[in-house]
Amino acid sequence: MAGCGEQRLSETELVTATRWLSVEPGRAMIALPPGSPPIIGVTQRGYENAIAQTISLATRGRTPGENTIQVAFFTAADLPESTGVEGNLLKLPGIDDFAVAQDMAERLPGVAMAPSAVFVQNKYGPFGYAFGRGTGGEACLYAWQRIADGDSVFRPRSGAVSVRIRICDPRATEASLLRLAYEYSLNASLRRSGWSPAGDAPAPAPGLGQAGAPIYPLPQASAEEVPKPRRAARPRPIREPQIEADHARDAQPIPDRPLAGYPTVPPPPTTP
Template sequence: MPAHCLVGLAIVVALAGCAARDGVRIPAGNRVVAESDALILPAAGGPAVLDVVERTYTNAVEQKVSLFTSSAVPGQNYLNIQMFGPMQAEHDGETRLGFRPVHVAQLAREMRQQVPGVPLRTSGLYLQNNYGPFGYAFGRSASGDACLYGWQQIRARDNERTMFQNRGNIQIRARVCDSEADERQLLALMYGYTISGTFVPGGWNPYGAPRPVDPTLGEDSSPILPREEELSTRPVPVAAPRVRRVAVENAAPAATAADVSGAHRQPAVLVPSPVAVEGAATQKGTPVVPAPGCVEGGSACN
């Protein structure tokens, strides 16, 4: 091929490459976002947040908040949230996220995948956090590490959902393993997390209508007692023994003007109460306070 043809072919290929980059678009996938953009966070003082990975869909947004892990069980501790709602038009060409109903068979598959090798037992307790009822399973690995897998679905009641109001759905999953924690400590994660994300349209409200106020509030014959954890249990400090301060008079030369002014005033000493009186038996070295009315050289001082 002639040289000028090779040059022309190279120019055509270069132009084609530039044209291919015009309007380039990153396909849908995971991206790391700042912790301040997290849709769900553990309670203050809870496991430290390592990173937040987000993925958007045509009908939902999903985030996986990775948490500090101290365990030999394979896998990472995390809080996972899926918020189903009206997405922006720019996400129309992306994948649609399938809804995961809370069924026993589905949860069993999730637990085997997320907490491999640990026999988890589903709790039969009915429990609620600030967002409603939730469930969890707990177990220990062969090395003794405690593991918990929790789940929660937040959705308005059937009689409250309409085409325009109280729409939306939130799915939450929590996976946490710890080599030094017990079941109660791991369960605190399910009670302490906060959901901070929402969708702009007013019709999106998976929490449903506000619950009515307890009718007994403010009424008589309806005492409200504090819970045990709300009361202070600090011990009362023991007061130190009281000590009386008395001045000790010793056989010193007659006071001078300087003494009267306080320049050579005898220091006060601390003597435990009661104060010894004249004639009482005293231990060696214990000062004795003269009786009232003692005059130097008088009989009362003898």
């Protein structure tokens, strides 16, 4: 009878249809600056050569799609060259014009995005971005960056980080959305020997802590840069109206006799 009874089900027997798993927002591999849209969910997937996350942000616009940050940490292993996933290996996303345009069209359908030709750089190095107007004229930004320290024959591969930011906000401007790409921080690392895509932190300024090298909180204006007080302009004199002069000229009496020096004009003939 014990063999015919109901067997208890274990959680290990559950097989999900996807390899993506939800993790807590505190385990996101990207930390956002203060004032950024809140993180509402993080999904993560592991590969043989990478760990990828999709960080979902609060979305309040009407443009189709979701505000997300796609981030992937790659090991020093060789990366597949074919498009997409080869087995359980993740391909490093391209940063060429065609790859970026294809990615933007997928995540911002129907939005005309204009890539910026201005060179921009955050604390991890240069990055690219495009700006456009979504539904109702709301601001949309797409930014991409590949963080990888230089490899050489005498130096092993140090891994790489790929970041993709897609965000639309009806109350934002291009500058406010771009702040997210400037001020985000990597919030995790891989426990691998030599894994350091961002490289070592730069050395402090040579004059830091030394005498004779003052540091001011704001740039100080020199004496030549101080604006001089502007002289008050003199008021223009008010022109008197010519009404009285014209009235005096019109009020002169009409003479009743011929003026001297002028010919006399005879009157018209009278008819009988």
